[in-house]
Amino acid sequence: MRWLALMAALAGCATVGSSFRRTHADRNELVWAYHGGLLVTRGGQVVAAQDTWDGLPVAVSCVPRARDQAETAQSRKRRGKVLVWSGIGLMVAAAVAGSVLIYKDRHNLDDIGLGLLTLTGGLSGGLTMTLTGSFMRSRADVTAIDAVNMFNDDRATCTGGT
Amino acid sequence: MHREVLLAAFAVAVAACSVETKYVPRTPHRLALGMVRGEPGVYLDGVFMKVSDAPFVLAGCSATAAADAERAATEYGSAKTWSSISGVAWSLGWLVPPLFGLGAYLSARTDRKAQQSYASTIDAINRFNDDPGCAR
Numbered sequence: 116m117r118w119l120a121l122m123a124a125l126a127g128c129a130t131v132g133s134s135f136r137r138t139h140a141d142r143n144e145l146v147w148a149y150h151g152g153l154l155v156t157r158g159g160q161v162v163a164a165q166d167t168w169d170g171l172p173v174a175v176s177c178v179p180r181a182r183d184q185a186e187t188a189q190s191r192k193r194r195g196k197v198l199v200w201s202g203i204g205l206m207v208a209a210a211v212a213g214s215v216l217i218y219k220d221r222h223n224l225d226d227i228g229l230g231l232l233t234l235t236g237g238l239s240g241g242l243t244m245t246l247t248g249s250f251m252r253s254r255a256d257v258t259a260i261d262a263v264n265m266f267n268d269d270r271a272t273c274t275g276g277t
Numbered sequence: 278m279h280r281e282v283l284l285a286a287f288a289v290a291v292a293a294c295s296v297e298t299k300y301v302p303r304t305p306h307r308l309a310l311g312m313v314r315g316e317p318g319v320y321l322d323g324v325f326m327k328v329s330d331a332p333f334v335l336a337g338c339s340a341t342a343a344a345d346a347e348r349a350a351t352e353y354g355s356a357k358t359w360s361s362i363s364g365v366a367w368s369l370g371w372l373v374p375p376l377f378g379l380g381a382y383l384s385a386r387t388d389r390k391a392q393q394s395y396a397s398t399i400d401a402i403n404r405f406n407d408d409p410g411c412a413r
Binding site: 135139184250256263 | 295296297298299300302303304307309310311312315320345389392393395396397399400402403404406407409
């Protein structure tokens with residue numbers, strides 16, 4: 116196992132993580148951690164993670180504006196993911212379809228033209244979708260950070276846990 | 278055609294600038310996570326500091342938090358350098374396709390450095406907030 120971990124570390128594949136654990140946080144405070152991505156913890160337990168932000172709206176539910184931000188973050192993350200994967204799918208489909216049209220009959224100029232159109236249209240459309248999706252995912256992360264900061268500022272108003 | 282490319286580049290630049298935290302935390306003497314243009318940073322007493330500026334401010338209270346912030350700043354600087362080099366490799370890949378492979382490797386390295394920077398920033402925040410001396 117040690118050798119596997121060493122090989123992964125040398126290849127740059129080992130998960131990056133924060134090392135310090137808070138010991139003086141109050142039981143309602145949301146505390147950041149990092150393990151291959153941002154994590155939101157409460158009392159040492161992970162309540163939400165950067166890959167989806169699921170769980171964050173519930174964790175901050177007693178502060179309405181924080182909950183709104185958390186829901187926005189969650190929704191942006193989902194839509195971003197859909198756009199990124201749809202964009203990748205569109206690019207792959209355009210590359211395959213365009214190549215087939217271009218190489219099917221190399222004397223048919225109509226098919227070659229259509230193939231080039233499919234290729235460039237699909238690649239540029241797919242790239243736009245992928246970039247938009249990535250941007251949306253990044254926006255989701257900063258919105259989630261805002262939600263956690265709002266909650267931690269106003270958590271004194273919460274009664275009975277979250 | 279050049280106009281469209283310039284417009285697209287402008288749109289990407291504007292989009293990148295808008296990836297930043299908007300809410301300013303107001304709990305006194307506590308560090309909170311922030312981000313401006315993708316660079317991690319911290320809020321302290323309503324003031325945002327990029328991670329590269331944080332070590333000087335934190336050193337007055339928590340030496341270990343300042344050391345973490347220093348590490349985060351170094352790693353973020355390294356990520357920016359690797360990002361520029363990988364950008365060159367990706368661009369030249371259109372002329373010399375094997376450079377796409379180098380670009381992919383360097384992008385992975387950039388990503389790893391950026392992740393290390395975030396992890397160190399989180400450590401700096403948690404150490405500072407856990408230090409009773411910093412809460413004043």
